[in-house]
Amino acid sequence: MYVEIAVCLPLSRSFVYKLTDPVEIGSRVVVPFRKHEEDGFVVGLRKDAPAGFEIQSILKVVDPQPLIGPDVFKLCRWISDYYLAPFGEVLKAALPPGITPKHVARNVEAPPAARTPRSDDRLLTTDQLSALFAIQETPGFHTVLLHGVTGSGKTEVYLRAAQHFLGQGKSTLILVPEIGLTPQLTQRFSERFPGMTAILHSSLTKRQRIDEWLRIRSGSIPIVIGTRSAVFAPLDNIGLIVVDEEHETTFKQEELPRYNGRDTAVMRAKFAGCAAVLGSATPSMESFRNAEAKKYTYVPMATRVEDRSMPAVEIVNMRDEYSGQGKPVLFSKRLLDAAAERLERREQTMILLNRRGFAAFLLCRKCGLTFTCTSCSVAMTFHKGIGRLLCHYCGFSKKPPSRCPDCNSEYIHYVGEGTERIEADLKALFPDAAVARIDRDTMRHLRDYQRILGDFRAGNIDIVVGTQMIAKGHDFPNVTLVGVVAADAALALPDFRAAERTFQLLTQVAGRSGRGSQPGEVIIQSYFPDHYAFQLATTHRFEDFYAREARYRKAMFYPPFASLAGIMVLDRDAGAAARLARKVSDFLDSVRNDSIRILGPAPAPLERLKQIYRHQLLLKSSSRPALHDALHRLQQHLEEQKIGPTKVIVDVDPISLL
Ligand code: ADP
Ligand code: ZN
Ligand code: ZN
Numbered sequence: 041m042y043v044e045i046a047v048c049l050p051l052s053r054s055f056v057y058k059l060t061d062p063v064e065i066g067s068r069v070v071v072p073f074r075k076h077e078e079d080g081f082v083v084g085l086r087k088d089a090p091a092g093f094e095i096q097s098i099l100k101v102v103d104p105q106p107l108i109g110p111d112v113f114k115l116c117r118w119i120s121d122y123y124l125a126p127f128g129e130v131l132k133a134a135l136p137p138g139i140t141p142k143h144v145a146r147n148v149e150a151p152p153a154a155r156t157p158r159s160d161d162r163l164l165t166t167d168q169l170s171a172l173f174a175i176q177e178t179p180g181f182h183t184v185l186l187h188g189v190t191g192s193g194k195t196e197v198y199l200r201a202a203q204h205f206l207g208q209g210k211s212t213l214i215l216v217p218e219i220g221l222t223p224q225l226t227q228r229f230s231e232r233f234p235g236m237t238a239i240l241h242s243s244l245t246k247r248q249r250i251d252e253w254l255r256i257r258s259g260s261i262p263i264v265i266g267t268r269s270a271v272f273a274p275l276d277n278i279g280l281i282v283v284d285e286e287h288e289t290t291f292k293q294e295e296l297p298r299y300n301g302r303d304t305a306v307m308r309a310k311f312a313g314c315a316a317v318l319g320s321a322t323p324s325m326e327s328f329r330n331a332e333a334k335k336y337t338y339v340p341m342a343t344r345v346e347d348r349s350m351p352a353v354e355i356v357n358m359r360d361e362y363s364g365q366g367k368p369v370l371f372s373k374r375l376l377d378a379a380a381e382r383l384e385r386r387e388q389t390m391i392l393l394n395r396r397g398f399a400a401f402l403l404c405r406k407c408g409l410t411f412t413c414t415s416c417s418v419a420m421t422f423h424k425g426i427g428r429l430l431c432h433y434c435g436f437s438k439k440p441p442s443r444c445p446d447c448n449s450e451y452i453h454y455v456g457e458g459t460e461r462i463e464a465d466l467k468a469l470f471p472d473a474a475v476a477r478i479d480r481d482t483m484r485h486l487r488d489y490q491r492i493l494g495d496f497r498a499g500n501i502d503i504v505v506g507t508q509m510i511a512k513g514h515d516f517p518n519v520t521l522v523g524v525v526a527a528d529a530a531l532a533l534p535d536f537r538a539a540e541r542t543f544q545l546l547t548q549v550a551g552r553s554g555r556g557s558q559p560g561e562v563i564i565q566s567y568f569p570d571h572y573a574f575q576l577a578t579t580h581r582f583e584d585f586y587a588r589e590a591r592y593r594k595a596m597f598y599p600p601f602a603s604l605a606g607i608m609v610l611d612r613d614a615g616a617a618a619r620l621a622r623k624v625s626d627f628l629d630s631v632r633n634d635s636i637r638i639l640g641p642a643p644a645p646l647e648r649l650k651q652i653y654r655h656q657l658l659l660k661s662s663s664r665p666a667l668h669d670a671l672h673r674l675q676q677h678l679e680e681q682k683i684g685p686t687k688v689i690v691d692v693d694p695i696s697l698l
Contacts, residue, residue, distance in 0.1 A: 041060075041085065041087070042057065042058055042086045042095065043056070043059060043069075043082050043084065043085055043086070045069060045080040046081050046083045046126070046128035046131065047078045047079070047080040048079045048081075048131075049073070049078060049128060049129070050126045050129065050684050050685045051126055051128070051679065052126055052127070052679060053679070054127065056090060056095055057069075057096055058089070058095050058096065059097060059098040061101050061104070063082050063085075064106050065106065066106030066107070066109070066113045066131075067081070067082045067105070068081055068082075068101075068102035068103045068106075068107070069082060069100065069102060070100040071096070071098050072097075072099060079102075079132070081127070081132075083131075102140075102141065103144075107135055107144065107257075107274075108131060108274075109274060109276070111311055111312055112272055112274065113131075114311050115134075115272070115308050116134055118307050118311075119297060119304060122692060123298050123299050124671055124672065124690050125296060125297035126297070129296055129297050130297045130299075134272035135272075136249045136250045136252075136253045137246060138246050139250050139253065143250050144254065155233075155236055157203050157232055157234075158231065158232050158234065159203075160196075160199070160200075160232065164200070167339075167342070167343065168196060168197050170339060171184070171188075171194075172201060172204070175280070175317055176201060176204050178337070180313050181314060181315075181316070183315075183330075183336040183337065184318070184337045185286075185318050185323055185328070185330070185339065186318065186319040186320075186339050187320065187321070187331075187338065187341065187582070188321060188340070189344060189350065189551065189580065190321045190552075191551065192321075192341035192342070192344055192345065193345045194319045195224070195225055195284075197319075198284070198319070199229065199232050201282075201317070202214075202233070202263060202282075203232070205279030206263075206279075209277065210262075210277050210278065211262040211264070211276065211277055212279060212282065213271070213273055213275055213280070213282070213308075214265045214266075214283075215265075215267065215268060215270055215281070215284065215302070216267060216284050217285050217288035217290040217291060218267060218290055219265075219266070219486075220489050224515055226239050229265055233262075233263050237263045238256050238264045240252060240264065240265070240270045241486070242267065243486045256275060257274040262275075267290070268292075268299075268301025269301070271301050271305050278308075278309070278314045279315065280314060280315050280316075280317065281309045281312075281315070281316045281317070282316075283306075283316070283317070283318045283319070285319070285320055286319060286320045286323065286324060287320045287322055287327070287544055292695040292696075294695075294696060296685060298689075298691055298692070300695075302327075303693070306318075321547060321548065322582060324540075325540055325590070325600050326599060329590075329600035329601075330600075349559050349560075350580050351550055351561055351562050352559070353546075353577065353579075354374070354562065354564070354578070355563075355564045355574055355578060356374050356563060356566070356569075357566065357567075358565050359567055361373070370461070374563055375523045375563045375565065376469065378523070379391075379470070379521060382502070382520060382521050383502055387518055387519070387558065388503070388504075388520070388521075389503045389523065390503075390505075390521070390522045390523070390549070390552055390553075391503065391504070391505045391506075391524075392505075392510060392524045392525065392545075393459050393462050393505070393507065393526055394508050394529055394545070395457075395507070395529065396481050397422060397423045397432075397458035397460055397461075398422050398424035398425075398454070398461045398464075399421070399455060399461065400419065400422075400455060400456025400457065401420065401456060402419075402453070402454060402455070403452070403455050404446065404451065405453045406444065406449035406451050407447040407449065409445075409446045409447070413431035414436065415431070415434050415436055415648070415650050416431055416433045416436075416649045416651075418431065423481065424461075425481070433646070433650070434649070434650045440452070457526070459477055459481075459507055460477070463477040466503055466505060470502075474500060474501045474502045474503070475502065475504075476495070476505070477505045477506060478492055478493075478506035478509050478510050480507070480509075489509075508549075511548045516552065516556075518558075520553060520559070520560050520561060521553060521561050522552050522553040522561075522562045522563070523563045523565070524546065524562070524564045525565050526565065527545075527546065527565060527574070528567050528568050528571075530545065531568065531571060531573065533698070534698070535696075535697050535698065536593070536596065536598045539571070539572070539573045540573075542574075546573070546574065546577035549562070550580075564577075572585070572588050573585070576588070597637065598660070602661060603661045604658065604660055604694060605690065605692050605693075606689075606690075606694035607628075607658075607688060607691070608656050608688070608689040608691065609621040609624060609641070609654070609656070609657075609689075610652050610653070610688075611652065612651060612652055612653065613653065617654065618641070618653075620683075620687065620688070622641055624688060625638060628659065628670055628674055631669075631670050631673045632659075633663075633666050633669075633670075635666045636659055636660070636661040636666055637660045637661070638657060638658070638659055639658040639659075639660070640655070640656055642655065643655055644656040644698065645698045656697075674690070
């Protein structure tokens, strides 16, 4: 017999091999390939071999019974095709790393005794009832966009819907942007469905991950919560797939195979013929557009449970603050007064600044030199705790110089601030307050994070300073003030989604305030207070923001009104990168039809990263099939030229354009 094998290498085509043992589609094998032994997956069975080739034999069948079921196999094929990702690599990503047939053989778990979910008999709001109706009463595949302001009761809707499907013997898959950032969601699911919930998070060991995967596969765990790769969870008979905080960029995998977990989840629901729910307080432009085009059922949840009021949002113009005080200041008087009031009333405050470290960069005041990383074209950030300059892209660090290496001047200036600095200043300003910081420097482990959040909840911390990590899904009833420092930072990025990101971040962080019985207040410090992202976030007017942003996206021909692909060309040599980018561009130009526009090639905004030069092209098209056609031709062309994905990266529906 002959089989088609997708090898686990960055190659788009499959190869034909001979074998004698029986196998099934989806089985793992080891094959001889270009003088090496490579892992691969059986992706097709055939009676005959293509003529004119020498056909080699498979060396070993790893899993006679495939670990990948038909649904997930189909999903992987779709990913491979849509994202131009090598099929073998996608299939590999669908399995827990290191799983062997021995693990599978040892793990024969008996089906569980019937367990019952804990019921919650609180009455649902009318919004929650309409959401459940939309999810449960439409049979087969359909997608619901659940647009609910923070605190409107979305999580409760997920819980009840999961319970409904459980009653029909069906399972539920829930994707979250990051497990650590959604402790409440996972906790509520584990409490409501004790012994029935598996949580796939990044702190699991390899072995734990394999065990969880096998438990799910055995059918004894009907509810799975995980990050984007959980979209491959071996669940059978799915009734519901939820993507919480669907607008989050972490659903996009930025390495091979590059896929978006959210969109892949909708495809999985389609293959499974089940309901998909995308939930967010600030839906992505893409999902809102799909709702507008009636591809998704739109369910708004506009009010908070028990009619708690939305926080009052106020913008402080930092230019006025500057001229008033005659010097740049970190905190406006308004924010400091408000924080002092909270301390007096024993209420809590959160301060967000989306940059870690102490100072953003070092500048020589005499010659203007900034201190960039030796491997990347970015400024190094000063971290006072470790007393070093740190590159946030490659991790390289060095001691800050006391004199300028160029002009020998000693006037080295620390410019811009990070969370470390804000924390230090707040401690100095409020010596009696307990101030804590949450960012990637202080939160090395999930348990650090849980500890600080626990302390904050218990009221042992008055002020929490943090990066966007604090903006997400938490529910702290005693937080009545949220301050945002340097809210403009994201707007300055060369990214067409800059306004969307800013709006989302501000809306999310504002949602952290006033979750309890006390009304909340939000103070945003900005140098561009007139920008529509600020204005509309202050009034919680998503539809207005969408309309405004949609005009810009249409005019500029950007998603969701165009299909987009990014192509990144990489080389250690700047000239070689530029030349190859030009060649790619010429090739695409020769195969594209009129629906496709090519931007570039040009050096990427982050021109050099980890010693590699980066040049990029953007392809925009009004026709998804035309765009895919051009990309598939490019992929074939590159493979013929033996140019691999370390040189040219194709990114369909790119999120990061840096
Ligand atoms: P979201 O996920 O939209 O932020 P949640 O589902 O977490 O909202 O609900 C916010 C708060 O309101 C939670 O403390 C939750 O327990 C509570 N809650 C949700 N639904 C109801 C309801 N129908 N009646 C009373 N309280 C509710
Ligand atoms: Zn200098
Ligand atoms: Zn670097």
